[in-house]
Every structure is written in structure tokens, then in C-alpha cells.
Amino acid sequence: MNDYTNILREHNLKATPQRLAIANALCTxxxxxxxxxxxIMLKKFSSISLATIYKNINLMLENTFIQEVxxxxxxxxxxxxxxxxxxxxxxxxxxxxxxxxxxxSIIEDALKASEFQIEKTDLVLSxxxxxxxx
Amino acid sequence: MNDYTNILREHNLKATPQRLAIANALCTxxxxxxxxxxxIMLKKFSSISLATIYKNINLMLENTFIQEVxxxxxxxxxxxxxxxxxxxxxxxxxxxxxxxxxxxSIIEDALKASEFQIEKTDLVLSxxxxxxxx
DNA sequence: TCCTAAAGGATAATTTTTATCTATTGATAA
DNA sequence: TTATCAATAGATAAAAATTATCCTTTAGGA
Numbered sequence: 001m002n003d004y005t006n007i008l009r010e011h012n013l014k015a016t017p018q019r020l021a022i023a024n025a026l027c028t029x030x031x032x033x034x035x036x037x038x039x040i041m042l043k044k045f046s047s048i049s050l051a052t053i054y055k056n057i058n059l060m061l062e063n064t065f066i067q068e069v070x071x072x073x074x075x076x077x078x079x080x081x082x083x084x085x086x087x088x089x090x091x092x093x094x095x096x097x098x099x100x101x102x103x104x105s106i107i108e109d110a111l112k113a114s115e116f117q118i119e120k121t122d123l124v125l126s127x128x129x130x131x132x133x134x
Numbered sequence: 135m136n137d138y139t140n141i142l143r144e145h146n147l148k149a150t151p152q153r154l155a156i157a158n159a160l161c162t163x164x165x166x167x168x169x170x171x172x173x174i175m176l177k178k179f180s181s182i183s184l185a186t187i188y189k190n191i192n193l194m195l196e197n198t199f200i201q202e203v204x205x206x207x208x209x210x211x212x213x214x215x216x217x218x219x220x221x222x223x224x225x226x227x228x229x230x231x232x233x234x235x236x237x238x239s240i241i242e243d244a245l246k247a248s249e250f251q252i253e254k255t256d257l258v259l260s261x262x263x264x265x266x267x268x
Numbered sequence: 269t270c271c272t273a274a275a276g277g278a279t280a281a282t283t284t285t286t287a288t289c290t291a292t293t294g295a296t297a298a
Numbered sequence: 299t300t301a302t303c304a305a306t307a308g309a310t311a312a313a314a315a316t317t318a319t320c321c322t323t324t325a326g327g328a
Contacts, residue, residue, distance in 0.1 A: 014325055016275065034315085049277045054316060056275090070204035072256055088250050097250075101243055107259070109235055115264035116222050116231075122206055124256045125241070130249035148294055150306065168284090183308045188285060190306090 002027055011065040018045060022056055023065075023080065031069060031077040031096040069096065072126060086123040092132035099125070136161055145197040152179060156190055157199075157214065165203060165211040165230040203230065206260060220257040226266035233259070 004023035005015040013019060018041070025040050026032060032040070038053050057078060060066040069077050071089055077096055088097040103121050110118055138157035139149040147153060152175070159174050160166060166174070172187050191212060194200040203211050205223055211230055222231040241252050 009326095014274065016325070018276070045276095047277070049279090050315095051278080051317080052276055058317090059275095068206070070206065072202070072204065072254075086244075088244070088248055088252075090250070091253065097248070099244055099248055101240055101247075103240065106235055106237065106240060106257075110220075110222070110233055110259050113235070114222055114231070114233055116224070116259065116261045117267060118222075118259045118261040119225065120206075120260050122256075122258045122260070123240075125244050125250065125252045126254050126256070127250045127252040133251060143295095148305065150294070152307070179307095181308070183310090184284095185286080185309080186307055192286090 008065065011060070011063040013059065013063055013065060018048060018052060019056055019060075021045070022053075022060070026066065026078060026080050030098070031079050033075045033077050035075075037078070069124075070122070071096065071124060084120070086121075086125065088129070089124055089126045090129035090132055091126050092128050095129060097129075142199065145194070145199040147193065147197055147199060152182060152186060153190055153194075155179070156187075156194070160200065160212060160214050164232070165213050167209045167211050169209075171212070203258075204256070205230065205258060218254070220255075220259065222263070223258055223260045224263035224266055225260050226262050229263060231263075 001024055004020055004027075008015045008019055008023065021041060021044050022037065025037060029036075029040075034053060034057065037057075038048075038050055041048050041053060057066070061068060061078075064081055066078050067081050069079060069087055071077065071087075073091075074089070074094060079098075082098070083100075085098045086101045086103070088099050089095075101123070103123065107118050107121065110116065135158055138154055138161075142149045142153055142157065155175060155178050156171065159171060163170075163174075168187060168191065171191075172182075172184055175182050175187060191200070195202060195212075198215055200212050201215050203213060203221055205211065205221075207225075208223070208228060213232075216232070217234075219232045220235045220237070222233050223229075235257070237255050237257065241255065244250065244252055
């Protein structure tokens, strides 16, 4: 169980018990939707309001403490901000994994082919994970 | 103005005037959100119901006549199904463009690094387009 | 320890999306 | 052509998702 007190403060977020619990839930679970996060939070704070979840998720996004991951045919999930990475989505079980891929050559190709100044990439690779293939 | 009658039918969709208009709107505009599509459709069918837009979008998605494009920090847009491609998003003006990029090497890397059987990719490159950079 | 802006909980309001119901219509076959 | 019928459109209600409001509580600095 990590202590996110200081990391929250570095992102200009007061370290409330609810926020520390959100941070820990995301740390242990990796990627979570609003509703599953709400479910987990309810176990610890039986009277937590769904509005508190939304307010914190939005504030944490604005302050880049967390990131939203938009998935095809699924609800968005949220993760703690890490070094840039891509995602693997299992279409069978819905599980999401991080994967580090070097996209430099792709970005170069895109720079040549377009007139865009590219700042960031969002890549989701969808398929079937090992467990679900058996 | 293309005639999508047969293409709709090939996707098991009756070619109603509303659907033909949706197809043409997507063809000429490339990528559209629900609300902008509704706005355009209202010009042609002053009493069209928003429910009709949603029902058609969902049915067209199920029958792969169109695709949803999920964008970071923006609402989803929809496009006619074409050969697989990636997207460029201008963070300044919100414009979305298609871009053909060869992702084979990335997919290979991902296959090696993961235990996934990869079926498809969703890539959005965000940045600033030429017009907005001036 | 005190003070204050910020946060939490309860709840209402808003927005987004889906479901329901009836009249209409596209597509097929006689 | 016309008749037939399942599918669709529109109107609207309902449900789901998200945000706003209000008041009490609290984190964190003075």
C-alpha cells in the first residue's frame, strides 16, 4: 500500500482519505472504470457519494495525476499517470494491460505524411489475451 | 452526392431517406459527432427525432457500415467504414483527419512483448494542424 | 490551536442515451 | 402495380451518466 500523500500534493490536490483510497485502488488494479472504482470505494467508505468520485476523477485528470484511457466498445478506464505507453485490450475478458512500444518511426512517418505537429499518441491494440485463448 | 442505397442494403440496412442522408453527411464531412450530425440532419428533416439518430448510429455500427472514433478530451465522432487507418486530431481546432500508417512493425513488437493475439489497432495522434500553427 | 479555502455527502438538475408505442414506409412477392 | 409485413421514424417517456448546488466537515498553513 503506497503512500500517495506527497504525490497528490505535488499535483495540487489535498490528500484526503478518499483521494488516497482512489490512488491506491488505481495502483493495485491498474485500470478502472468509474463504476468499478465506485464499487471498491464503497467498501471502504460506505457513504461515499458518486459525485465525489466524479469530482475527484475530473480534478485528478485536470491536474494530470491520472489519465483517461478510451477503449473501443467499452467504457473509459482511468490509470495513474506513468511514462507514456500504449494499451492492450482483451476483447474477451475486457482486461487492459500497459505495453511499452517505441512509436518513433510511426510518428516520423506521420510527420512526413501530414502537416501536423504531433504532441502525443493514443494507441490501443485489441485482441485476445493468453488466458482467453485457451 | 453518392448513392448509398446498395451499400446500405449490403449491410442489411434498409435504405431510408434518413439513412441515406446520414451516409452522405458522413461522406462529405468525414467525421461527425452525434450532435453535429443531428444539427445537419435537422436542416433536411425538420422533424427528425434525436432517437432516430441514435438508433441509426447504433445499428450502423453493429452492421459495420460506420465506425466510432474515440478521441482524447473530445466526444466520439463517426465515419464511414473504410480500409483500416489511423487518425490525426488537432487539439486546437478539433479537426480530425485520416492517415494511413503502416503499423506492422509495432504489431510485431507487441506480439513479441505480450501474449496477445492482436486483431486491430486504434491509433490517434494528437497535435496541432498546419492551419492552427500559423 | 485557529482559520479558511477546499472537499465530502446528499440531492437536484442536466445531459446523454435507450426504450416504448403507434403510424408510416421500404422491400419483397404475387 | 399492388398488397403485405417487418422494419423504421417520430414522439415521448424512461433510464443512465454526469454535473451543479448547498451545507457541513476537514486538510493544511498561519
